[in-house]
Amino acid sequence: MILGQNQYGKAESRVVRIVRDGATHHIKDLNVSVALSGDMEEVHLSGSNANVLTTDATKNTVFAFAKEHGVDSAEQFGIHLARHFVTSQASIRTARIRVEEYAWERIAVPGPKQHSFVRRDQETRTAQITFDDGGAWQIVSGLKDLVVLNSTDSEFHGYVKDRYTTLPETRDRILATEVNACWRHAWTEETAGARPVDWDRSYAEARRHLLSAFADTYSLSLQQTLYQMGSRVIDQCPGIDEIRLSLPNKHHFLADLAPFGLENDNEVYYAADRPYGLIEATILRDGAEAGIPADLTNL
Structure with missing residues (x-):
């Protein structure tokens, strides 16, 4: 038997990032899926987890990066994540990040408070970012x-x-x-x-x-x-x-x-x-x- 192409990760981490600019808030609503591949033969063949970054850790990274780096765009957020996974773990050769972004628009209300939104009835924006250890x-x-x-x-x-x-x-x-x-x-x-x-x-x-x-x-x-x-x-x-x-x-x-x-x-x-x-x-x-x-x- 020969092990073919394989990857693993955490699918569909739903992360909502709120930026509070005084009384005016801004929202980014993402669905992020991470897939990692590299030196993963042994986890399949012998069950050794020595090279495995847990999927729970990938999920946590998504949420932590939303805080640490913010979410300028789906593409830029995916770039931050892909680079991190490949450069921080020797066993990971390629990281693929898929992002769906759900758009919201502000509900116009009188007064200084601007923190109410309604989900737009339109398309879903998507992005996939792939990075490998060859740069x-x-x-x-x-x-x-x-x-x-x-x-x-x-x-x-x-x-x-x-x-x-x-x-x-x-x-x-x-x-x-x-x-x-x-x-x-x-x-x-x-x-x-x-x-x-x-x-x-x-x-x-x-x-x-x-x-x-x-x-x-x-x-x-x-x-x-x-x-x-x-x-x-x-x-x-x-x-x-x-x-x-x-x-x-x-x-x-x-x-x-x-x-x-x-x-x-x-x-x-x-x-x-x-x-x-x-x-x-x-x-x-x-x-x-x-x-x-x-x-x-x-x-």
Whole structure:
């Protein structure tokens, strides 16, 4: 028997960091998962824990770092953690940190007290940071569950038809999807000093270009729209080399109103949640090699 690739860690440590600036408070709400790998053969083969940093310790580190380093962004917090685990333990060769960030907005109230928030009804921000003992970094940011819809400017026709095809062609339809995306930064320790990254701004820019491309594209297929969205990010964000998109087609079908003597001129639809088409692709900067991990489970 041969032991293959393996890792261990603590999954989904829910940490909420409050910063109190007088009467005005700020909140960061994260879900952090740590996976460590390295010289771990003996714990599998003989049960020796000599090289094992406990998963409880990794969980405690997450909470301690939230206090000691603060949480500027999901990416920066993950960088602090990944570097710590690899550099502080000789047996750990690679650390992978996955972060989901849940956004809150302030509830506007009169007076000086600003400590009430409401959870935003929007996407979840994600990040995965990987660092190894060779000094190699990989920073992958992303988002999931961002629901978007175009009520027109979408067609679907000219496709292959066989004996089982029943879908009618359309020259005007609703195009709706739930954007799940992750993108890999062209970031290294060396370039960081010369060109520091504002991770929050980088995320906001990538999100903005995804949305603007979705809105701007006259779509003949969801595949075409996906490519335009990814291409816009690569073109407009020079610090990003690769983006992977997973777009489920949230189908909206015209409701049959004829039995009621009513004409349905693209006005009334029923939304079918399943089954659904699932369109996925990766867009790369010309000359860049694919590097987003295949096991990234955000998509």
